[in-house]
Amino acid sequence: MTPTDPPRPTGARPPRVLVLDDSPRPDLTALSGRAEVAYADASSLAARLPTADALLVWDFTSDAVRHSWPGGGGRPGWVHTASAGVDRLLPELAASDVVITNARGVFDQPIAEYVSGLVLAMAKDFHRTWEFQREHAWRHRETKRVAGTRAAVIGSGPIGRAIGRTLMALGVAVELVGRRERTGDPEFGTVRAADDLDSLLPSADWVVCAAPLTPATEGLFDAAAFGRMKPGAHFVNIGRGRHVVTADLVAALESGRLGGAALDVLEEEPLPGDSPLWRVPGLLISPHMSGDTIGWRDDLARQFVENFDRWVAGEPLLNVVDKHLGYVTDTPSPATPTPAGGPQ
Amino acid sequence: MTPTDPPRPTGARPPRVLVLDDSPRPDLTALSGRAEVAYADASSLAARLPTADALLVWDFTSDAVRHSWPGGGGRPGWVHTASAGVDRLLPELAASDVVITNARGVFDQPIAEYVSGLVLAMAKDFHRTWEFQREHAWRHRETKRVAGTRAAVIGSGPIGRAIGRTLMALGVAVELVGRRERTGDPEFGTVRAADDLDSLLPSADWVVCAAPLTPATEGLFDAAAFGRMKPGAHFVNIGRGRHVVTADLVAALESGRLGGAALDVLEEEPLPGDSPLWRVPGLLISPHMSGDTIGWRDDLARQFVENFDRWVAGEPLLNVVDKHLGYVTDTPSPATPTPAGGPQ
Numbered sequence: 001m002t003p004t005d006p007p008r009p010t011g012a013r014p015p016r017v018l019v020l021d022d023s024p025r026p027d028l029t030a031l032s033g034r035a036e037v038a039y040a041d042a043s044s045l046a047a048r049l050p051t052a053d054a055l056l057v058w059d060f061t062s063d064a065v066r067h068s069w070p071g072g073g074g075r076p077g078w079v080h081t082a083s084a085g086v087d088r089l090l091p092e093l094a095a096s097d098v099v100i101t102n103a104r105g106v107f108d109q110p111i112a113e114y115v116s117g118l119v120l121a122m123a124k125d126f127h128r129t130w131e132f133q134r135e136h137a138w139r140h141r142e143t144k145r146v147a148g149t150r151a152a153v154i155g156s157g158p159i160g161r162a163i164g165r166t167l168m169a170l171g172v173a174v175e176l177v178g179r180r181e182r183t184g185d186p187e188f189g190t191v192r193a194a195d196d197l198d199s200l201l202p203s204a205d206w207v208v209c210a211a212p213l214t215p216a217t218e219g220l221f222d223a224a225a226f227g228r229m230k231p232g233a234h235f236v237n238i239g240r241g242r243h244v245v246t247a248d249l250v251a252a253l254e255s256g257r258l259g260g261a262a263l264d265v266l267e268e269e270p271l272p273g274d275s276p277l278w279r280v281p282g283l284l285i286s287p288h289m290s291g292d293t294i295g296w297r298d299d300l301a302r303q304f305v306e307n308f309d310r311w312v313a314g315e316p317l318l319n320v321v322d323k324h325l326g327y328v329t330d331t332p333s334p335a336t337p338t339p340a341g342g343p344q
Numbered sequence: 345m346t347p348t349d350p351p352r353p354t355g356a357r358p359p360r361v362l363v364l365d366d367s368p369r370p371d372l373t374a375l376s377g378r379a380e381v382a383y384a385d386a387s388s389l390a391a392r393l394p395t396a397d398a399l400l401v402w403d404f405t406s407d408a409v410r411h412s413w414p415g416g417g418g419r420p421g422w423v424h425t426a427s428a429g430v431d432r433l434l435p436e437l438a439a440s441d442v443v444i445t446n447a448r449g450v451f452d453q454p455i456a457e458y459v460s461g462l463v464l465a466m467a468k469d470f471h472r473t474w475e476f477q478r479e480h481a482w483r484h485r486e487t488k489r490v491a492g493t494r495a496a497v498i499g500s501g502p503i504g505r506a507i508g509r510t511l512m513a514l515g516v517a518v519e520l521v522g523r524r525e526r527t528g529d530p531e532f533g534t535v536r537a538a539d540d541l542d543s544l545l546p547s548a549d550w551v552v553c554a555a556p557l558t559p560a561t562e563g564l565f566d567a568a569a570f571g572r573m574k575p576g577a578h579f580v581n582i583g584r585g586r587h588v589v590t591a592d593l594v595a596a597l598e599s600g601r602l603g604g605a606a607l608d609v610l611e612e613e614p615l616p617g618d619s620p621l622w623r624v625p626g627l628l629i630s631p632h633m634s635g636d637t638i639g640w641r642d643d644l645a646r647q648f649v650e651n652f653d654r655w656v657a658g659e660p661l662l663n664v665v666d667k668h669l670g671y672v673t674d675t676p677s678p679a680t681p682t683p684a685g686g687p688q
Contacts, residue, residue, distance in 0.1 A: 109489070109491055109515075110489060113464060113467070113468070113489065113490050113491065113514070114464075114468055114487075116464060116514070117461065117464030117465055117467070117468045117470065118470075120457060120458075120460060120461030120464060120465075121461055121464075121465050121470055123457070123461070124457070124458055124461045126461065126462075126465055126470065126630075127474055129628075129629075129630045129631075129633075130471060130474065130628065132631075133622055133628070133629050133630075134622075136617040136618070136619070136622040137617070138613075138614035138615050138617075138631040139631060140631045140632065140633050140636070141633060141636075142633075142636050142637060142638045142639075142640065143454075143458075143633065143636070143637055143638070144637060144638060145453070145454060145457065145637045145638070146457050147453055147457065166514065169513035169514065170457070170460070170510065170513065171453075269482075270482035271482055273480040273481070273482075274480070275480070278477055278478075278480045284473075284474065284477070285473075285477050286470075286473045286477075287473075287476075287482045287483060287484045288484065289473075289484050289485060289486075289487065292484070292485075292486050292487065293486060293487055293488060293489045294486045294487070294488060294489070295486075296486065
């Protein structure tokens with residue numbers, strides 16, 4: 001489904017912007033006098049949605065929008081989520097004519113740094129070195145070179161590209177994997193098709209998942225995929241927890257098939273304290289923070305305000321999500337939301 | 345002192361190569377039939393040195409060479425150390441006419457990767473994340489961007505240059521600091537003089553010591569230096585332990601002046617199990633392994649054999665150390681050792 005033009009604000013009163021968050025946190029002072037900003041939490045969202053012109057999903061960890069989305073009648077014409085992934089909005093919102101925009105761009109370089117740090121940390125075995133430090137043990141080991149190794153980065157959007165670019169700067173040969181094969185990419189040459197993943201896994205030292213979560217990518221990393229990976233390869237997931245069949249990853253680590261793995265995203269977040277995952281040997285867990293560098297919330301708020309300005313001016317919104325694919329494509333159809341001065 | 349020509353092998357018998365190590369470990373099979381290879385440990389070194397034409401310091405953690413070096417008479421004309429630093433050979437060997445060569449080149453890229461990994465790990469706070477993992481605690485935090493930060497890399501030899509290059513590839517602005525100022529460097533623009541270090545420290549987010557240990561650099565990082573650093577800056581030492589006044593570093597960490605530090609080298613190695621350093625908050629300790637990637641010993645042996653071949657052929661040796669400065673300069677005087685077919 002290609003994006004359509006959402007209603008743009010044309011009425012006499014300022015447009016109503018509803019923000020999904022437990023407490024008013026984003027700095028939207030730039031909207032003062034130009035928008036009527038209200039907040040809702042998961043419990044009040046359904047009641048407030050019908051009178052909103054636009055919805056800012058600030059608490060992007062919530063499934064409330066999908067579950068509260070009105071089946072018809074009054075509802076916002078534009079939903080912006082302060083996240084790269086839109087999986088928590090789908091499929092319900094895809095069935096309506098709402099325009100969805102996302103935080104494309106904010107997380108690219110931070111996540112690329114995080115992933116490169118994980119790759120280097122795993123190559124240099126920092127985790128065990130610091131375990132030995134706790135034991136006051138001086139244990140010299142030989143570690144891996146990163147330059148000259150090979151990575152497969154699954155996800156050819158801006159996050160995957162930034163990861164690939166940063167790994168290449170460290171001397172890693174990178175295969176970028178998208179939905180379809182594309183030749184002539186100025187940075188990556190041929191972007192490989194997801195259908196070719198099976199042929200790429202056996203030669204990759206590092207397999208990085210940076211894909212959007214869609215029906216096509218859910219459970220992509222299962223026993224079959226781990227079984228195809230090079231013995232001793234390392235796996236990194238900064239996409240979504242449900243890209244991975246976690247039990248299969250654990251089995252691949254426990255069997256020694258994989259050299260290690262790092263998960264910044266998990267099927268259940270926050271991971272409960274009694275989860276056995278915390279203690280799987282060779283598994284590094286971080287709390288969904290790979291893209292969240294100091295100032296990220298300011299960047300997210302600025303990004304929304306920029307799109308708000310475009311909306312009010314009748315200009316095409318940035319970062320319009322293809323609701324069928326579940327992410328922003330490189331050649332989006334510009335969508336110009338035109339919220340009327342009242343409930344839609 | 346500029347290098348002089350050491351004696352090259354000209355006699356009828358193969359030259360005698362003495363290897364300092366507790367057990368015969370380097371793969372020198374390439375020398376079969378072309379050299380008479382013998383091994384010595386610290387206790388037998390003094391007795392064997394007078395009859396050796398060349399000495400390979402394979403155990404570069406030993407001070408035995410300096411302490412066993414003959415005051416005169418028979419001794420090797422060429423000493424090769426399988427390390428980048430030659431501080432364990434000086435000053436005793438500098439007073440003789442021996443030619444010293446080192447392992448320049450082998451460690452550059454591995455150490456650059458290690459340091460970049462440490463910088464990213466400190467920026468992304470991996471250490472605390474993995475502590476939280478041990479506690480089964482999901483603790484989201486905001487972390488630092490690396491791109492856009494500033495680093496001062498002290499040491500403008502190939503290791504410092506490789507570190508600077510790799511950090512620049514990650515978007516870090518790098519000031520490289522050498523003994524003297526040099527302008528027009530193709531990669532770093534102006535290489536700053538050590539005398540200017542005081543003016544560089546206040547603006548550096550990352551201060552990396554990659555200098556050779558010489559009288560000029562010993563104790564360079566003391567209370568005064570840490571006091572000049574930017575509050576919250578991070579310090580990394582992959583040079584030698586004695587570059588740092590360790591007590592001053594500990595004080596700078598405990599006062600909160602520094603954001604963190606990583607030491608791969610220490611004043612005492614191995615660090616004793618009862619050292620309080622193991623438990624200093626914000627201090628990451630690794631056991632002098634930053635350059636030791638898989639295959640490093642093979643690389644070191646190949647490098648010695650290559651120089652041996654040059655020695656026998658009467659060609660200038662590679663990586664001749666300026667014994668006065670304590671490292672290989674960029675414009676070395678070629679030294680052609682000519683060991684006679686017998687004790688020198």
